[in-house]
Amino acid sequence: MSNLSVPDSSQAILEKLVFQMEKVIVGKRDIIEKLLVALLAGGHVLLEDVPGVGKTMLVRALARTIDCSFKRIQCTPDLLPSDLTGASIYNQRTSEFEFRPGPLLASVVLVDELNRTSPRTQSALLEAMEEKRITADGTAYPLPEPFFLLATQNPIDFEGTFPLPEAQLDRFLLKLTIGYPEPSQEVEMLGRMEDAQPLAHIRPVLLQEEIIRLQKEVRSVHVDDTMKQYIVQLASATRQHPDLALGASPRASIALMRAAQAEAYRSGRGYVIPDDIKNLAVSVLAHRLLLHGSAQLAGRSAETIVAGLLGTTAVPVRRNAAG
Known part of the structure; x- marks a missing residue:
């Protein structure tokens, strides 16, 4: 078993982050905690939902809690790769080209309506x-630490969109759906939104x-061998499932383990338990399947x-030498 124990100070910081975000985002603690899991695991998040449920507000609230x-x-369809990475601009004073970094060279990046830009971009x-780097004009530039990318897309409106390829989806640690709030939560949200600048x-x-x-x-x-x-x-079961043309890759298995480690840490434990895996399996694996x-x-x-595989896949039991 790992000797790691989560410091109380770290737990307090994480609780403060959730508290700050809940000043704006009402009734979505589960989504906030999963965003926190992705941040702790060093992964990226795809938020897919209908317009108006707070995807952009959620990301802006998270960015406000982090001093980065x-x-x-x-x-947009006419967005170019250089609009993201940056480009070299000629400086007339120095008679040299200078690299002007694009928005990707920030610690927290919101890519709004990702599926509205071309596959090239x-x-x-x-x-x-x-x-964790970009290449512009043949030169590689490291991205800052941490680097956390959150993308949004609308699953309903397909006109003028470009579906994300499997290779792109596989780079997202989690895919999350916010959903509509409960009526009582929506009333509370309206009260908070009376302020013109809740952020x-x-x-x-x-x-x-x-x-x-x-x-x-x-x-x-710590991740025990049984975990x-x-x-x-779970990953193997998706590869053999009759309804799936494409199962979870080894990268998906690694992603689930990293996410489970972050979930355990967020919960104040230095070791992973089955519930950490179960809580995140759908968010980590589903968007990678075809x-x-x-x-x-x-x-x-x-x-x-x-979800069905979680119900039918038994958790392995660690046996001692005598067993």
Whole structure:
């Protein structure tokens, strides 16, 4: 068992972050906590939902709680890769080209309506998300630490959009859906929105160096061999499922383990338990799966398939030498 114990100070900081975000985002603590899991795990998040449920507000609220640079990219069909990465501009005073960094070179980046930009521009994000660097004019530039990308897309309006390829989806640690609030929560939200600037009430509670420290501690959370076997069994089950044309990749297994470590750390534990995996399996695995056409016509979804596998896949039991 790991000797790591989550410091009380770290737990207090994480609770403060959730408290600050709930000043604006009402009744969505589960989503806020999953965003926090992705941040701690060093992953990225895809928010897919209908317009008006607070996707952009959620990201802006998170950015306000973190004392890091923040940039927003509004995707359009004419957006170019250089609009994201930056480009070299000729300086007449020095008679030299100078690199002007694009919005991707920020710590927290919101990519709004990602599926409205072309595949060529979408592909500019792959290197940034996977390798934490960008290449512009043949030169590689490292991204700041931490680097946290959150993208949004609308699943209803397909006109003028470009579906995200599997390689792009696989780079997102979590895919989340916010959903509509309960009526009582919506009434509370209206009360808070009487203030023209609700985000002004949020203050930073997490420094850049603190995020880096927390992310390093998350990597030290112990994952027992039985938990690793459980993750692999879930991934293997998706590869053999008759409704799926594409199952979870080894990258998906790694992503689920990293997310489970972050969930355990957020919960104040230095070790992963089955519930950490179960709580995040749908959010980590579902968007990486590809259904057969017949399964889609039958109304099945990747989310329900993963949920079903969680119910049928037994957690391995660690046996001692005598057993």
